[in-house]
Amino acid sequence: MHFALTLLLLAAVLALSWRYLGSYLEAVYSGRVRWLSGAERVAYRLLGVDPGREQRWREYAVSLVLFSGASLLFTYALLRLQGQLPLNPQHLRAASPLLSWNTAVSFLTNTNWQNYAGETTMSYLSQMAALTVQQFTSAAVGMAVAIALVRGFSRAGASTIGNFWVDTVRGCLYVLLPIAFVAGALFVAQGAVQTLAGPVLIHDVLNGATQLIPRGPVGFMESIKQLGTNGGGFFNANGADPLENPTQLTNLLSVALLLCIPVALTYTFGKMVGSRRQGLALLAAMGLIFAVWTGFTGYAESQPNPAVAAAGVVAQPQGNMEGKEVRFGVLDSTLYDVASTQTSTGSVDSTPDSYTPMGGFGLLTGMMLGEITPGGDGSGLYTLLLFAIIAVFIGGLMVGRTPEYLGKKIQAREVKLASLGVLVMPVTVLVITGIATALPAGRAGAFNSGPHGFTEILYALTSQGNNNGSAFAGLNGNTAFYNLAGGVDMLVGRFGVMLPVLALAGALAGKQAIPGSLGTFRTDNATFVVLLLGVILIVGGLTFFPALSLGPLLEQLSHGRFF
Amino acid sequence: MLTDRRTLAVISQLRSAVLLAVGAILLFGLAYPFAGTGVSQLLFPHQANGSLTARGSTLVGQPWTGPQWFHGRPDPDNPLRLDGAPGASGGTNLGPRSRQLVAAVRAGAAKLRGMGVQPTADLVTTSGSGIDPDITPQDALAQVAMVSRSTGIPESRLRRLIRTMTVGPELGFLGPSYIDVLQLNSALARIR
Numbered sequence: 159m160h161f162a163l164t165l166l167l168l169a170a171v172l173a174l175s176w177r178y179l180g181s182y183l184e185a186v187y188s189g190r191v192r193w194l195s196g197a198e199r200v201a202y203r204l205l206g207v208d209p210g211r212e213q214r215w216r217e218y219a220v221s222l223v224l225f226s227g228a229s230l231l232f233t234y235a236l237l238r239l240q241g242q243l244p245l246n247p248q249h250l251r252a253a254s255p256l257l258s259w260n261t262a263v264s265f266l267t268n269t270n271w272q273n274y275a276g277e278t279t280m281s282y283l284s285q286m287a288a289l290t291v292q293q294f295t296s297a298a299v300g301m302a303v304a305i306a307l308v309r310g311f312s313r314a315g316a317s318t319i320g321n322f323w324v325d326t327v328r329g330c331l332y333v334l335l336p337i338a339f340v341a342g343a344l345f346v347a348q349g350a351v352q353t354l355a356g357p358v359l360i361h362d363v364l365n366g367a368t369q370l371i372p373r374g375p376v377g378f379m380e381s382i383k384q385l386g387t388n389g390g391g392f393f394n395a396n397g398a399d400p401l402e403n404p405t406q407l408t409n410l411l412s413v414a415l416l417l418c419i420p421v422a423l424t425y426t427f428g429k430m431v432g433s434r435r436q437g438l439a440l441l442a443a444m445g446l447i448f449a450v451w452t453g454f455t456g457y458a459e460s461q462p463n464p465a466v467a468a469a470g471v472v473a474q475p476q477g478n479m480e481g482k483e484v485r486f487g488v489l490d491s492t493l494y495d496v497a498s499t500q501t502s503t504g505s506v507d508s509t510p511d512s513y514t515p516m517g518g519f520g521l522l523t524g525m526m527l528g529e530i531t532p533g534g535d536g537s538g539l540y541t542l543l544l545f546a547i548i549a550v551f552i553g554g555l556m557v558g559r560t561p562e563y564l565g566k567k568i569q570a571r572e573v574k575l576a577s578l579g580v581l582v583m584p585v586t587v588l589v590i591t592g593i594a595t596a597l598p599a600g601r602a603g604a605f606n607s608g609p610h611g612f613t614e615i616l617y618a619l620t621s622q623g624n625n626n627g628s629a630f631a632g633l634n635g636n637t638a639f640y641n642l643a644g645g646v647d648m649l650v651g652r653f654g655v656m657l658p659v660l661a662l663a664g665a666l667a668g669k670q671a672i673p674g675s676l677g678t679f680r681t682d683n684a685t686f687v688v689l690l691l692g693v694i695l696i697v698g699g700l701t702f703f704p705a706l707s708l709g710p711l712l713e714q715l716s717h718g719r720f721f
Numbered sequence: 722m723l724t725d726r727r728t729l730a731v732i733s734q735l736r737s738a739v740l741l742a743v744g745a746i747l748l749f750g751l752a753y754p755f756a757g758t759g760v761s762q763l764l765f766p767h768q769a770n771g772s773l774t775a776r777g778s779t780l781v782g783q784p785w786t787g788p789q790w791f792h793g794r795p796d797p798d799n800p801l802r803l804d805g806a807p808g809a810s811g812g813t814n815l816g817p818r819s820r821q822l823v824a825a826v827r828a829g830a831a832k833l834r835g836m837g838v839q840p841t842a843d844l845v846t847t848s849g850s851g852i853d854p855d856i857t858p859q860d861a862l863a864q865v866a867m868v869s870r871s872t873g874i875p876e877s878r879l880r881r882l883i884r885t886m887t888v889g890p891e892l893g894f895l896g897p898s899y900i901d902v903l904q905l906n907s908a909l910a911r912i913r
Contacts, residue, residue: 406890
């Protein structure tokens, strides 16, 4: 009953964000928002960019790749040099080259996979200047690419799709910075730490315990970690750590923050293509999958933990509390983890590795569907649009008409690019998972035995290939193999989708718009939503079912066996 | 000629790329967290510094042993490591069909039964953070008889104490009710 009210409040917040943040985003990217135009002008002058000059898709892509390369180098350098740099009260040494590579790629690609424990590995300067920075820019880049693709639909006979520098700067300044700052203050007000003073030593005379409590600039990283659908937390336990996610209120705030931009972008999309119904159709597909997965995973976690029951503690009134925090309980914990796996955020407030087999299945499959429900900032919308193009194509084949989407003819080039964008993730994930299970170095990473150990490996590579960052954290990822393979997985999962999307944006923008007629296949009604859901579920289901059957499904079916 | 122009264009873009990366580090990596720290220290100094009391942080669980205290969850004492750096927070990551988890829960339950406490699920499972500061009212009530026997405080007094220390759900519906173990035991110490 209580939980229904929580969901209702969340839905209300998201509805407001859909309508108003969505409309604001459209105004930001079309240049009508100007309250920081002074700062914007200074930025363009320093960058040597003419904001009035638009780019063709190739130039847009080159800018994006060059900026990503520069960001990668700086992040890597900061992590390697942290021992010599200030703001390092714990005198932590440099991160190893392979760990720095994996971490730099991870934050660059909006993944935030973490093969390290923040409070024992990263100096305050690294957390701030290497990692928090990327949490802003990677989200802004994702949003920029989504907007560029939508421009491809909304323009006709155009050669350009926008200006990468302008889109990125605007996303950072007008959207991420103000919301993250206000939300950061809320986190701290509730109890998240935010200080540059080092850890503090406290002795409790009651129980004789002495604790060294880690601290740092946490609260304001927490807000952008969620808002930017990044997920990389300051502490090892991520959102489960009470110093990072202290109360039930911050827990719900986190869920709202990570969902708000991906949800709002469907409104932005509708407004830009001149029909809100088109955006609503995409939102409906996202919302339906999200609701079913939340219900399924919540139900699975409300069941008793089999290992705890086998040990004689049969009464588990809330369900599976292993790896969960008392202040959140089972349902709110599950909501957080489902929302973060379905948005490419990957933050956790409870331990996925300790979820029931079907609970873990819920989280894992949420990522395998391609992070589109609603997906990450920008990446959710552009990946879903790839699925929409394939759905339109299949619909066109079924009725024997040339497929059109939003007034644009969908022809061979578009279908090829969309298929490439949709298939690159499953191919990368499955190939690298295959390699990992074939090599001793890959198998050595698993912490649990039996099918659960395989799930740890599959989960890790699915998470990185989808730029999610959620982990079955028992896996020991800080090895040469996982640092290297994971880095490749994340890079391909990010740029292997982004670049086809930009090419698609260019191809679409150049086409003339054809006016809709009675014969046009509608893409703003329930039929289309069902078709789109079918495509998403069939592509995800068919590619991953064999792997899933070796992991969570086998574990669920092995009644009474322990490994 | 054409390739030259293209090369020049790429060099100019490379310049913009490096400058934007540096600018982002200055703005989001330094100015933003510094400003956030300033605001936090000014408006919420207690929270921003870790919700510290004389006996520890109310947000970080502590190990409680002996029948005279209410016990929290059996989390590993990660942050207590004192080799110069704090330990890392985090859960056990044991899966739902792990023999190790069966053994750990069995041992925890036996220990509680030995102290006269009927084990509840929260008191034999570990948390996601490894430093869960809270227990549910039911977990506290299960320990009333033990604490009363060892301290001489009547059970009814302890039950009243548990009721007054229970917080949540926030807004009346967010999550379950819970009790901060450090604050509960501090109040217990005052009664004695």
